Amino acid sequence: MTKKSRASISSFHPACASDARAGAVSKTAQPARRSQGLALVAARAIAVATLGQNVHAATLSPLSCPLDDSLRWIVCVSVLVGLMLLAVFLWLEAMDHRAGAARLARAIEHRGSGAGVPELVESGPRAIVRLARAINNLRRRQAERDVAHLDVQAAYAHDLRTPLTRMGLRCEMLEDHALREAMERDLAQMRELVEASVASARMQRSVAEPLQRVDADGLLGNMMRDYREAGRAIVLDGRIGQPVMACPLALRRVLANLIDNALRYGRDVRVCARIDSTSLVLAVVDSGPGIRPAQMEAVFAPWVRAGQGGSEGKAGSGLGLAIARRLARSMQGDLQLQNRRCGGLEARLTLPLVVA
Numbered sequence: 062m063t064k065k066s067r068a069s070i071s072s073f074h075p076a077c078a079s080d081a082r083a084g085a086v087s088k089t090a091q092p093a094r095r096s097q098g099l100a101l102v103a104a105r106a107i108a109v110a111t112l113g114q115n116v117h118a119a120t121l122s123p124l125s126c127p128l129d130d131s132l133r134w135i136v137c138v139s140v141l142v143g144l145m146l147l148a149v150f151l152w153l154e155a156m157d158h159r160a161g162a163a164r165l166a167r168a169i170e171h172r173g174s175g176a177g178v179p180e181l182v183e184s185g186p187r188a189i190v191r192l193a194r195a196i197n198n199l200r201r202r203q204a205e206r207d208v209a210h211l212d213v214q215a216a217y218a219h220d221l222r223t224p225l226t227r228m229g230l231r232c233e234m235l236e237d238h239a240l241r242e243a244m245e246r247d248l249a250q251m252r253e254l255v256e257a258s259v260a261s262a263r264m265q266r267s268v269a270e271p272l273q274r275v276d277a278d279g280l281l282g283n284m285m286r287d288y289r290e291a292g293r294a295i296v297l298d299g300r301i302g303q304p305v306m307a308c309p310l311a312l313r314r315v316l317a318n319l320i321d322n323a324l325r326y327g328r329d330v331r332v333c334a335r336i337d338s339t340s341l342v343l344a345v346v347d348s349g350p351g352i353r354p355a356q357m358e359a360v361f362a363p364w365v366r367a368g369q370g371g372s373e374g375k376a377g378s379g380l381g382l383a384i385a386r387r388l389a390r391s392m393q394g395d396l397q398l399q400n401r402r403c404g405g406l407e408a409r410l411t412l413p414l415v416v417a
Contacts, residue, residue, distance in 0.1 A: 154186075157185070157186055158186050158188060158189065160185075161185035161186050161188075161189035162189060164185070164189075165181065165185075165189055165192065165193055165196075168181050168182070169181070169196070180197045180200070181193040181196055181197055183197070211262040212262070214258060214262045215258070215259055215262035217258075218255050218256075218258035218259045218262065219259060221251075221255045222252075222255060225248060225251055225252055225255065228244075228248055229245070229248050232244045232245055232248060257380045258380075260380070260384075271308070272306050272307065272308060272392065272393070273306070273307075273308070273309070274304040274305075274306065275304060275305050275306070275307045275308075275309050275312060276304055277301045277304070277305050277307070277312070277334070277341065277343075277412075278300055278301050278302065280309065280312065280313060280316075281297060281301075281316075281332065281334065281343075282297075284313065284316060284317065284320075285297050285332070288320070293324060293330075295320060295330055295331070295332060296329075296330070296331040296332070297331070297332050297334070298331055298332070298333045298334065299333055299334035299335050300334060301334050301336065301341060302336075303336075303414065305341050305412050305413065305414055306392070306393065306412070306413050306414075307392045307394075307412055308388075308391070308392055311388040311391065311392060312388075312392065312412075314384075314385075314388060315385045315388050315389055315396070315410060316332070316343065316345070316410070318381045318382070318384070318385045319345040319385060319408040319410070320332070320345055321381070322345075322381060322382070322408070323345050323346070323347040323349070323406070323408070324347075326347065326349040326350065326406070327347030327348050327349020327350070327405055327406065328347065328348055328349065329347060329348045329405075330345065330346070330347050331345075331346050331347075332344070332345055333345075333346060336414070339413065339414060340394075340411050340412060340413055340414060341411070341412045341413075341414055342409060342410070342411050343409075343410045343411075343412070344407050344408065344409045344410070345407070345408045345410075346401060346405060346406070346407045346408075347405045347406055348403075348404055348405040349404075349405050349406060350404075350405075351400040351401070351404065351405060351406045352398060352400065352406060354400070357398055357399075357400075360382050360398070361382050361383055361386050361396075362383060363380055363383045365383075382396075382398075389410055389411075389412075392412060393412070393413050394410060394411050394412040394413065395410075395411050396408065396409070396410050396411075397409050397411075
């Protein structure tokens, strides 16, 4: 059949011509439909994997398409793997933050609030680093305020010496002997408080000293020699044999305070040095009356003078032990008191050893 005859037949049969055109259009639109079906199936898989809901089959029936099962499973597995990787990343991030917070808390608990201890290490996640930096800045500002406050305290106490001296001179002019003695006792007590305030300010300034390696044996030897030259025989038992981390001036003041208290209230004063597993223990012991158990912690409060052996105690400002404990803790150590079984008191100073 010729082309002309076929054209004529098509012209006489319009239904056949329309069927042919429809078949051509159907073949052209088939890839577009398959792409739409693939997109709908992917969207359905993402929705099911993300929300985790049990969607009824009748709800998903309008999304059916001629996509094969293998490609559908590939899409679902890819989405699930992505979500699992995201969950693992978030879990690792949370564990990192938790570990950083725990390290920061341990550092704060171990070092305390002393101004002489090293600053916190600013490392780890950004939030932990920011927190550690804020704590370090706060401690530096607090240390500066404490130093300024101590300077003002020392200045006021120093200026009180002048009027007290004038009052003492005028007191000598009183003719009433009993009144003069009473006022002299009051003035002596006021002078003692002033001197204690000045000494308190100076000693607490030692809290800001940086920690360094200290030859404790040499320091103890020099102190024992000074006491012997002053007519006080102090026995030294034990030897350390290695350096300690401390502030030299603060350590000397703490030991001097403990020895002076032992000499004031007791006799047979000895300084015992020993080494534990990770620390140095310096104990100042005497054979005095000791301290009542109910007052064992109260004596560390400022301006508290403990009655010893049932008495009201001897003269003193009540600042020595309070300052000594603060200085000890500024060196990452501690100071405790304990009555001895054989009589007397033991003042125990604990300091960390240098880690080799």
